[in-house]
Amino acid sequence: MIRNFPLAAIGLALAACSQGDPVADVPVLDEAAVREASAPVAQAFTSALQAQLATALGEGGRMQAVEVCHAEAPRIAAEQSEASGAQVTRISDRNRNPAGAVSVDIAPHYAELLEAPLVDGAPANRIWLSGEGEEARVNFLSAIPMREQPCSVCHGTDIDPALQARIAELYPDDLATGFEPGELRGALLVSWPAEMFADAS
């Protein structure tokens, strides 16, 4: 189901970390384990949010749904972080929530997803190591492609004026409109303490 693991990139990252160090100190990243641990976390976030979004759109329409996205997306991310032990966040280079900016260290990985949001019809993803020592993290970044329904209601090229006004009120620096289906809307980051995946031997 999940494809496009940048195995070569991980190899390069590990090789870079090893410069000057004895080989025994190089962490061994078990990318199958990263995938197995991360994909369900990403899926749980997406399912929970989309269920809330669908209910709100059905019951109260777009004006209610935007309040739900505003309140529930950060809450569900916090809930999934708590439950998994990973840090779960959504990021975008054209973000609505300013907390979801693409940081400098993530930018090259995000750029790869921008280039090709889908691989064989499935969201592309990247796995990499970042930081050192206690700060070291294993990161899983999964593309969130733009879709016509229901996404274009709030992120598309033709937003209802009342909804647009409410979005501007909640997010004065909103960058997240004008997306076309198939473009990269954003990405879901699942970031783990690296020791969870490092082979100690």
Ligand code: HEC
């Ligand atoms: C009812 C309006 C609404 C709909 C429909 C909607 N979104 Fe959003 N979206 C929002 C709001 C509001 C936020 C900011 C949430 C927050 O404060 O964290 C957001 C944030 C996001 C983010 C996080 C990055 C950012 O820009 O802050 C992504 C990614 C995203 N939406 C993707 C989607 C996708 C994909 C769909 C379709 C499945 C979708 N959205 C449908 C309102 C909506």
